[in-house]
Amino acid sequence: MPPRKRPKQAVKAxxxxxxxxSSNDDEPLPFVIRGSSTGNERATFFGAxxxxxxxxxxxxxxxxxxxxxxxxxxxxxxxxxxAEEKETLLKRHKAVFPSMWQQWRAGHSLLFHGFGSKAGLxxxxxxxxxxxxxxxxxxxxxxxxxxxHILAWATAAAKGSKPALYRAYKPADLMELLTSPGGKRVYxxxxxxxxxxxxxxxxxxQLALLAAVPNVHLAASVDHVNAALLWDLQTRDRFAWVWxxxxxxxxxxxxxxxxxxxxLLVGRREEEAKKGALVVLASxxxxxxxxxxxxxxxxxxxxxxxxxxFDRLFQLCREQFLVSNETLLSSFLTEFRDHDLxxxxxxxxxxxxLHLPFAPDHLQQLLEDLVSLT
Numbered sequence: 001m002p003p004r005k006r007p008k009q010a011v012k013a014x015x016x017x018x019x020x021x022s023s024n025d026d027e028p029l030p031f032v033i034r035g036s037s038t039g040n041e042r043a044t045f046f047g048a049x050x051x052x053x054x055x056x057x058x059x060x061x062x063x064x065x066x067x068x069x070x071x072x073x074x075x076x077x078x079x080x081x082x083a084e085e086k087e088t089l090l091k092r093h094k095a096v097f098p099s100m101w102q103q104w105r106a107g108h109s110l111l112f113h114g115f116g117s118k119a120g121l122x123x124x125x126x127x128x129x130x131x132x133x134x135x136x137x138x139x140x141x142x143x144x145x146x147x148x149h150i151l152a153w154a155t156a157a158a159k160g161s162k163p164a165l166y167r168a169y170k171p172a173d174l175m176e177l178l179t180s181p182g183g184k185r186v187y188x189x190x191x192x193x194x195x196x197x198x199x200x201x202x203x204x205x206q207l208a209l210l211a212a213v214p215n216v217h218l219a220a221s222v223d224h225v226n227a228a229l230l231w232d233l234q235t236r237d238r239f240a241w242v243w244x245x246x247x248x249x250x251x252x253x254x255x256x257x258x259x260x261x262x263x264l265l266v267g268r269r270e271e272e273a274k275k276g277a278l279v280v281l282a283s284x285x286x287x288x289x290x291x292x293x294x295x296x297x298x299x300x301x302x303x304x305x306x307x308x309x310f311d312r313l314f315q316l317c318r319e320q321f322l323v324s325n326e327t328l329l330s331s332f333l334t335e336f337r338d339h340d341l342x343x344x345x346x347x348x349x350x351x352x353x354l355h356l357p358f359a360p361d362h363l364q365q366l367l368e369d370l371v372s373l374t
Contacts, residue, residue, distance in 0.1 A: 078251065086249055093121060093246045100219075100244065101129045108240045109211045110219040111193075114247030118221040119191045119254045121246060125219065126189045133185030133215075134158065140195030140220075141255055143360035144300035147203035150188065151175070154210060158183035167301065168320065171206050178213050186216045192255065193220035194227045197364075204230050208238035223255075277358075278369050280339045287322050288332045289370060292341070292356075294320070296367050299356055307345050307353030 080086075100110055112118045119139075126135050134157035138150055151174040152166040158178055166174060177183075188210065190198075198204065208231070211218040218239070231239065281289050294316055298308045314329050323329045333354065336342035345353045356363060 082249070090121070090248065093248070094124070096244070097125055097129060100125065100242075103242045104129075104217045104219070107214075108242045109217070111239075111241045111243050112219070112221040112246045113223075113227070113243060114245050116248035116250040117252045117255060118246060118248060118250075120250060121248055122189050122191055122219060122221060126187060130187040133187055133217075134160075135187040135189065137189040138191065139254065140190050140192035140198055142195070143197070144364040145195065145197040147171070147198060147206040149301065150190070151178075151206060151210060154178060154186050154188055154216060157186045158215065160184065163301070167297065168316075175209055175213075178210070178216065183215055188216060188218045190218070190220040192223060194222045194224045194230060199230060201232075201235075204235055208235045211240070212238045277339070277341055277366060280341065281370065284332075284335065288335065290320070290322050291317055291329065291332050292336065293367060293370055294322070295342075295354065295356055296363050300360060300363060300367075306347075307355035309351060309353055313354060 104110060112122060123137060126137065136153055136157055138145070138153070148171060149163075151171055152163050152169065155166045155169075155174045155177050156163040166177075169177075178186075190207075193207070198207070207218070210216055281292060284292075291313075295308065295313065298313075298316070310329075310333075314323070314326055317323045317329055323332070333342060337344075341356065343355050343357050345355050347353060358366065
């Protein structure tokens with residue numbers, strides 16, 4: 001019996017020929033959506049994307065006007081969903097405020113956790129239940145914030161003086177002042193105690209010592225899912241946390257004010273400026289670098305964003321034995337100004353304030369890099 005012959009199949013044209021026959025132009029073929037009658041959707045899609053490569057990058061995006069304020073304004077315009085349910089949830093949380101205050105006075109620290117921003121809830125709690133002492137609120141996401149700042153602010157609140165007087169103190173000296181008799185009752189509110197500047201063990205250890213002071217009461221919030229891993233057993237016991245699950249489902253408007261936009265989006269100008277500043281500072285004397293460090297610390301403080309007056313800077317430098325006269329300080333400042341490390345701002349009263357032209361996060365990183373030069 002002769003072998004059976006297989007039926008011949010129609011030979012399909014190669015995809016390249018099918019695409020070439022559909023258009024005589026050099027332009028890429030259009031994307032074909034589902035339901036088209038051409039029958040070669042996949043060939044058209046892959047052929048179009050293979051024929052047209054993109055040479056654009058993130059640098060082509062117009063992001064010059066993008067900033068924290070723009071991001072905050074966009075978020076503020078979002079519609080409020082489930083307003084009644086959120087209000088009911090807040091009333092339930094506020095009903096627990098009296099018991100929270102009793103836990104405070106019993107020596108515990110309060111820790112708020114749950115989905116949504118807890119800044120407003122913490123602020124309202126502090127406004128109603130801290131009237132018998134001094135109270136200050138800290139945003140843990142603020143760039144450049146350290147535990148040293150919080151200790152200085154707490155000492156100033158306890159002694160009824162200005163925080164600037166304690167910026168040069170060491171943490172041990174600040175703790176000695178806080179534990180000395182005669183201080184006021186101090187309430188410390190930290191929104192996001194798990195912020196980038198407070199996550200290291202040293203910062204958490206210092207904050208735990210602060211919370212353990214009898215006349216200091218601490219309330220904080222966390223948002224990181226692994227926030228409990230910040231504390232070892234000893235640090236956790238010093239905090240004496242009482243955890244409160246208080247989901248608010250509120251947008252993180254206050255938190256994104258200090259959110260860092262990726263340098264890839266903003267550009268690398270400040271990054272290059274920071275590297276150039278480090279090269280210049282490495283060529284200067286030790287005292288000149290210390291003056292720059294002092295300027296940076298003042299600017300990163302809560303009251304130093306606008307800058308510092310020359311007379312005030314000279315006083316601080318003399319207290320730390322960095323300069324002996326104004327002429328020497330002026331020579332350091334001239335060196336900074338010649339290398340674009342220092343700017344002067346004119347206030348409405350007609351005074352000049354010295355200001356470093358760096359973003360807070362870049363200035364903080366520059367301070368950390370200065371340690372390797374000493």
